Amino acid sequence: METTVVCRGVSKIYRQDTVAVPALTDIDLEIPKLDFVCLSGPSGSGKSTLLNLIGGLDAPTAGEIEVDGQRVDKMEKGALADLRLRKIGFVFQAYNLIPVLTARENVEFVMQLQGVGAEERTRKARKILKEVGIEELENRRPGELSGGQQQRVAVARAIVSEPSLVLADEPTANLDSKTAENLMQLLRHMNREHGVTFVFSTHDKLVMEFSRRLITLRDGRIVDDVRRD
């Protein structure tokens, strides 16, 4: 089976003034294509750090990280930006969207960076917004959308150019449980229909239930890794 993400001996140590804060220690991890992985663990256990390293937002202190066979830890900034643009989608906890752009423009923004022509952009954005169920809200700005609707737009934006991998750091943290459940159903749907690998983090038991694989972190180490399907 193809693997989308490989981590070998990954460590991350933050330097705060003179103190070294180890956030991740010696992580070995393989995530096969099409997986739907949940990172869980207490606050400060390293979930966000791991997602950031995989997404090339930050560099590991030691170890190797591959995404789609490319060594993320060795890439320079420009190549990393390009990898994020074409291969990786992101959904963050909140305030994901560019506030002055409408829902559809937010989705189109990424495609514009990719150099997709205007017509195709609009067509694809409409299609994906329909798929996440907010096509009638496409001309609203983020401030005029509920938290759940905003996260749906963020998901639409992450998925629209069919990346290999979507990383979502606590995508449901600001949502009530009903809305969170709906969003997770949407992510599962995207995972199946678009063949996109998902890695997300959460504190929420209910959200963990949706995963096919549940990885538990504690103090920067993987302490549990169970397949659930």
Next chain:
Amino acid sequence: MAITLRLAWRNLWRNPRRTWFTASAIAFITVLLIFIITLQMGAFDMMLDTSLRVFTGQMQIQREGYLDKPQMRVTVARAQNLAGSLRRATGLPGIAVRANGFALAASGTRSYGVPVVGVEPAHESAVSTIPRLIRQGRYLANDTAQELVVGAVLARNLKIKVGDELTLLGAGMDGSVAATVLPVVGLFESGSPELDRHLVEMPLQTFQEVFSMGQEAHALVISGPSLERMAATQVLVRQHMPQDPALVLLDWEKLLPGVKQVMQADIIEHWFLYIVLILVVTFSILNTFLMSVLERTREFGIMLALGATPLGIGRLVLLESTLLTLLGLAIGIVLGGGIALYFNYYGFTFKGMQELYSQFGFAGVITPKITFVNVMTGPAVIFAFTVAAALYPAWRIRRLRIVEAMHAVH
């Protein structure tokens, strides 16, 4: 591109008050610069027009070398014939012949060395205001009249009045003694202290006899219909001038080099002030730009995470400040241009200026000079400064670390 432009434009209006404040500051300085520059250029034109119309004329035809070393024998031959045919060929009425000499002017008890100028009374008023500014008596009657007009101050210094005789003693063109005694028929007050204190005018033919000059003279003084058409007048005259390499057509910059220097010094002095003003505004704008970038650190972090490059975001920020500057400039150009147009139509004057100038036959009203260069120079310099200022915040974005940026409070 469309989204970037929309993004930049809408970002401007996230904080409308700040945007309006900044745009107003830019507009204000733009208005100021357009107004002052067009007014200054208008004032220069008025000053130039005034000084040319009193005596010098817009241009002169002289014998080559006379300007640098005004020797009496460096003449224009058959000057009156030449002037007549030039008048016919060009259709310009403002062409008059002059001959210049130097004499000791003596009245009963006093004597002064003075320039004496032979003029054509029939044509002189078309190139000089002096014939119309006779305060006492009258102007010279005709080319052969045996009489003089002198500056009012000179008359006072010589203690003479209209009707008195003045003795002139000088050297003729051939080196002979030139001496005559002529009655003073008029006193002029031109407004130029220099002329009023020194100048003596007499009819051209009388001059030619006294100074043994035959048919010769020193200059054809030429004034076109207006200062605006001076360049066209010059071309016209040059076309019809005899193809004689010994004759040169001199423009005002050659005739009055000091005036040009004064103007240039004045322009440079003003620009020092403008630059200081522009710098003050630029720094306040820089501050605005910096704030608007700092506030959006988190947003930029997200854009970077999505795959935008620091260069792309820098360009966005630059585009925003360019739009903002253009907005301010547009308002400033409309308002400043409007104000300049208003005064262009109604004229601009200081208290007292009009009274002072009107004594000497001038309107004393400055007309702002509206040309593309005069209007756009200020805005262009402001644009250059503000865009340069916007480079700094745009450049700072290169230093953004994505993860830290995304955790920024704003």
